Amino acid sequence: MTARRARRTRRVTLRDVAAAARVDPSAVSRVVNNDPRVSVSEATRQRILEKVAQLGYRPNVGARGLRTSKTWTIGFVLPSLGNPMYEPIVRGVETEAHERGYGIVLGSQIEGRSPGTFASLLQEGRVDGLLVASSSLHDDFIRDIIEHGPGPVVPVNRRVEGVKSCVVVNDEAASAKAVHYLAGLGHELIGGIFGPSEIDTAIRRKKGFLEAVAEASVSSVGVDRPGWTAEHGYTAARQILRDAPEVTAIYASTLLMGLGVLRAAAEEGRAVPSSLSVICLHDNPAVSAYLVPPLTTVRLPTEEMGRRAVQLLIERAEGGPERAIMIEGDGEILERASSGPAPTSR
């Protein structure tokens, strides 16, 4: 009769290691954690480390967390993952967290999920703190989470009224840069498509756009939308192209919106870029470079934003002060085929 494979290798505990190395569990714990307060001879240290490696011991985070009240886990609330601009943020968050020994638990913002859902991540001791990257949650919702969650909460890529901590990029400057770029190409009437008018991120983008328009002495026609998707970009662009067909360029607040603009242009018979230039904020080269035509974008340091957000959150979890971080830089224009000189007026 063949030996049945063991049902499941039991997890290796501190005690197992201690027994194998013939020392007290506390000694193992101190070696594993490099506790400087208690000395262990080099010989036993080696013996312990050897057994740790040999048995493949890994401390149980739950038990450790119980004692130290640290879970080594960060909660990350974000909207639909379908938006390609979240990819670099997630990568930044994941990488930084991983490097510092933290895990990430996902809190997708799925239709109609209440603030309590996210606050309970904190209440249940599942996470040490919460990152909120959703740019479509209402401020109240986020304040509600903060109110009921016993732990730090840091908004990412947006600010929330009354909440000091946050990590953002300079959306305002980037939007302005896009406008100046277009103005530099000779465009004199520029369409602008913005997000939900009550959300900080949308407000800052719009502000940067409008100020630059004034500064560059060009004209503009702007439209707000209650979301950031391709559909929002599409309907907004249709509206602009119908109401003000003289526009020769359109600025969109997000990559997906830019997608919608391209389609609207095609449907309205506007060739891009000869008759209409299109530019948008936030790049994801895996997508934007393969559109027809490839989309000109303003790249912002979003991966860094993710990393810094994790840093700030950990800092706060360890008792650090509230801070607002704006990552410097006005972005980099990635010029692709969707933008070009304004058509010479006839």
Added chain:
Amino acid sequence: MTARRARRTRRVTLRDVAAAARVDPSAVSRVVNNDPRVSVSEATRQRILEKVAQLGYRPNVGARGLRTSKTWTIGFVLPSLGNPMYEPIVRGVETEAHERGYGIVLGSQIEGRSPGTFASLLQEGRVDGLLVASSSLHDDFIRDIIEHGPGPVVPVNRRVEGVKSCVVVNDEAASAKAVHYLAGLGHELIGGIFGPSEIDTAIRRKKGFLEAVAEASVSSVGVDRPGWTAEHGYTAARQILRDAPEVTAIYASTLLMGLGVLRAAAEEGRAVPSSLSVICLHDNPAVSAYLVPPLTTVRLPTEEMGRRAVQLLIERAEGGPERAIMIEGDGEILERASSGPAPTSR
């Protein structure tokens, strides 16, 4: 002097509730968990529940997990989130997990992260099981995780040789359906673009494609690529269009690849769909509907795949048997503007 806001509301514990309700902590525990083995008078039950609500008590998952060796958390390994086709899977996984009281911890597959990284989620007792949705990890890599992780691991959207458990959709049938659809439009030479030739998912899609090509008595020219991105689709399509310009339709294995095909077509001067039809597997309407032209796709029940995967994993974590699940259905063709009748030969 104004009162300083409390530094942080301490977490409410079982003992706090017990003290408030003047009962033993164990009574609270049993009420909270509806333990049927021990009875509690209706009066005290009410008193306890009242205090629970009043204090906002939520059991600490870490402590509970320590005792019960269940973390109520599932690990989810997936590649870059930039791929819009993962969105529905993630949504399915997240929703189902949430409904069953589980949390999701993310394990992004970031360049050069070793199997150990993922296995340690299990070893550290962070999760009860692991879902692996990456269609670009090598089989060995996944077997390695399974080998070292003390807990169930379920591949999603792919099968792994030697691993029975998995959840997939019928990629083969869906690919075949795409081919028959094109054949039905009169296309007689169809290009096929596939993923990494050693990955099960790519193999099944290719198989379905080739069998349908034979069945429909049309010809084909196929290309394998070592990944699934727009760039892979782009280079593959260029190659096909150059080597076999007579093709009148191209099938791409993923949405992003389809994107690349559209761009290649534009660059080669092939109008879509009048001179070249394009279709791809897996839909994400937030993207595909806004391309120029909107992309015809085959939609598969990927959200359900995510849900079923969670179900199977939980089942396995509770001691259930290994099972392979294929979600029925050959997909639904979402006909958009990128496909049409074959150009009539001159």
Added chain:
DNA sequence: CTGGATCTTTCAAACGGTTGACCTCACCCG
């Protein structure tokens, strides 16, 4: 009024680590 039987409640031992305090030597110095 007494002795189960039954219902309600409490006790205490885990789970796997961490950590302040304590113990035991050997060694050194005056």
Added chain:
DNA sequence: CGGGTGAGGTCAACCGTTTGAAAGATCCAG
């Protein structure tokens, strides 16, 4: 030779829950 010192290690309590078992309370029949 006594005592101080420091290195090397162990003890035991604790973190917040769960859960088998025991203890108390209540009730009913004899």
